[in-house]
Amino acid sequence: MASHRRPSQSGLTQSTRVTVLSAAAATAAAALGATPAGADPAGAPTATQATVDRLFEQAEKATERFNKANERAETLREEVGQARDRTARGQERLNRMRGVIGQLAGAQYRSGGMDPAVSLLLSENPDSYLDKAAALDRIGVFHTGRVHALTEAQRRLGQERTEATRKLAELEQTRAVVSRYKRAVEHKLAEARRLLNALPQAERAEFDRASRGGREEMPEMSGAMPASSRAAAAVLAARNAVGKPYVWGANGPSGFDCSGLMQWSYGQAGVSLPRTSQAQRSAGRRVSLDEAQPGDLVTYRDDASHVGMYMGNGQVVHAPYPGAPVRYDPVGMMPISAVTRV
Incomplete structure (x- = not known):
């Protein structure tokens, strides 16, 4: 698969690299023997086209940040719900324990007075019961294990409430981040x-043709086989999304x-x-581009802000950017970050 090797990027900076869209437009025009509308004879994009390309790239990066923040918000929503459930169950358990102690206190009162130890357990702050009860030498009224159980239940309930409050605050902050990234993308x-x-009109039509310059037909597989049955199923799903x-x-x-x-595939x-x-x-496991098999994920740019699925014969399937449908493009369409086998 040497033909899939990523070409050298030496001497080529981001500011001077011709974008995929503009390169496709120039290639199409060259095949017709004409210069693309709005482009110079060397095939460089117009300032407007270059700006649009840059905005699409920035929007894609913001979209990935939006996705990450939104995923975190979904996780936090679940965790907040679980923390609230645990808090409610803890409060019910504590109420039952205090109810038992209250019944005992009533019985003591009717028989001639309430033990100071019981009074302490029914107070608003029973956490310090053991220390106080030891000082009063009145702990014999209750089994020590019951005292510990009530105190521990009170401690756990406080922790659950603190955790639920913390997660709720983080959720609100994450929602604000999601909204900020959404506004940035829009x-x-x-x-x-x-x-x-x-x-x-002519330049816009040329740009639209270039933005749809990828292939929508399935590339020749040339004997390439997915690395696993799950990769084969993902490849089939990705093809159906083209x-x-x-x-x-x-x-x-x-x-x-x-x-x-x-994710869907x-x-x-x-x-x-x-x-x-x-x-x-x-x-998954990182592999070299020479080892790529259908179903492997190919991430692009240093920040891995774009991803496609390798399909064989030097092609990936991916969702390029707004205005361009899911399609096949050459695996080396932009600088590769990694090839990952799931």
């Missing part, structure tokens, strides 16, 4: 749409962002993947 996408709508729209923050089945497509194989491309990079 702002980037709205600005990109505004710039695209301002382009001359042509579905890119929808930021979506994980199927009618639309996807890049990591959502991977492996979900059809019974495998639970993390929600973000950064986490998916570490969701």
Whole structure:
């Protein structure tokens, strides 16, 4: 699979690298013997096209941060609910224990007076009972184990309440982060749409053709086989998603962002993947690009802000960006961060 080896990036900086969209536009134009509308003869993108490409990339990175924060918020919502349930059960248990002690106190009162130890247990703050009772030398009224049980129940209840309060505060903070990233994505996408709508019709049409320059037909597998039955099932699911729209923050089945497509595809194989491309990079065993097999996850850029699924013959399937449906593209379409076998 030497043909899949990532080309050298030496001497090529981010600011000078031609984007996938613009390169596709230039290639298509070259095949027709013409210069793309709005581009210089060397095939470089116009300032507007480059800005739109950059906004799409920034929106994708913000989308992954949104996904990560949203995933954390979902986890916290579950944990807050569980903490509240534990607190409620702890309060019920404490109430039952104090009820038993109250009955005993009533019996003592009717028989001639309440023991000071019982009074302490029924006080608002029974946590210090053992120390006080030892000083009063009155602990013999109760079995020591019952005293410890009540005190321990009170301590656990306090811990559960503290934990529930902490998680609730973290949940509120996470919700604010989710909203901030959502606004960032929406702002980037709205600005990109505004710039695209301002382009001359011919240039906009050229850009649209370039943005859909990937393949929608299944690539030739050339004998490549998935590494496992679950990878084979995920590959089949990803193929069936080809042509579905890119929808930021979506994980199927009618639309996807890049990591959502991977999560959904492996979900059809019974495998639970993390929600973000950064986490998916570490969701299995790293392999080299030369070893890539269908079903392997290919993450891109240093921050792993984009992900696709290797399909064989030097192709990945992925959800590229708004306006471009799920499709096949060359595995080396942008700098590769890692290849991960799930």
